[in-house]
Amino acid sequence: ADCRYTCHQECRSLIQLDCRRCQSQLSPEGTLLPACGQNVAQTVEEGKPEPPTVQEIKQKIEKYNAKVTNCLLMKLNDDGTYTGFIKVHLKLRRPVTVPAGIRPQSIYDALKDVNLAEMTDKRTSFYLPLDAIKQLHISSTTTVSEVIQGLLKKFMVVDNPQKFALFKEMRKDGQVLFQKLPLTEYPLYLRLLAGPDTDVLSFVLKENETGEVEWDAFSIPELQNFLMILDKEEKEKIQQVHRKYERFKQRLQQTLKEARGKPG
Numbered sequence: 001a002d003c004r005y006t007c008h009q010e011c012r013s014l015i016q017l018d019c020r021r022c023q024s025q026l027s028p029e030g031t032l033l034p035a036c037g038q039n040v041a042q043t044v045e046e047g048k049p050e051p052p053t054v055q056e057i058k059q060k061i062e063k064y065n066a067k068v069t070n071c072l073l074m075k076l077n078d079d080g081t082y083t084g085f086i087k088v089h090l091k092l093r094r095p096v097t098v099p100a101g102i103r104p105q106s107i108y109d110a111l112k113d114v115n116l117a118e119m120t121d122k123r124t125s126f127y128l129p130l131d132a133i134k135q136l137h138i139s140s141t142t143t144v145s146e147v148i149q150g151l152l153k154k155f156m157v158v159d160n161p162q163k164f165a166l167f168k169e170m171r172k173d174g175q176v177l178f179q180k181l182p183l184t185e186y187p188l189y190l191r192l193l194a195g196p197d198t199d200v201l202s203f204v205l206k207e208n209e210t211g212e213v214e215w216d217a218f219s220i221p222e223l224q225n226f227l228m229i230l231d232k233e234e235k236e237k238i239q240q241v242h243r244k245y246e247r248f249k250q251r252l253q254q255t256l257k258e259a260r261g262k263p264g
Helices: 009-014 020-024 036-047 054-067 107-111 144-154 187-194 220-260
Strands: 082-090 096-099 123-126 132-139 164-172 175-180 201-207
Touching (some): 082 187, 132 187
Parallel strands (some): 082 201
Antiparallel strands (some): 164 175, 164 201
């Protein structure tokens, strides 16, 4: 009654409060919530949206295909699943690790599911171009986790998939918004809802920024490579600062030289 403390009815006997009134008398029944296994769980279930029916999916696909200006159509299967295409922009600012001395993957390798990365233990690192775009043919049951793994395999990247995350990029009121997708999300369903226009929705592969860096996920050569990159960036930054103040020093000396020849 005084501190307005609220608890489940099943937890009532476990509650200990410092409030004087609550020590002598527990909160009235009106402040107690329903039992944990009853209405609370039922409310959560009611909040979940119902999955679309096959007929609703069919209508959405027909509407989607009517807006497609190329041949990248979606196709509904007999079992209710559907397939289609998504484009993923690669915006990786850190180097990736790939096998050294391996030829590019051929169509034969792709059909036979040959993993060229397993043919050698030699590794090298390089930067992927920021404007790289990869087109994937996926199913409605393909998750974000599988899309990330598929992209890494196509580029023969041997880094831990946990280092990367898939984002959806949206444009609204002249602003570009990014939202990280959970690993269990289905990208093709998001593409279906948004339509084929990539200005409305597009997918971006970026580094998985989770705050604290999980250094245990990196190998020793990768960590050494990061140190080399940081050392290079530090030296370049120092040179920029030196050049900046050297130019300032030259202008200052020139100004003083010109001022000495003037009276007063």
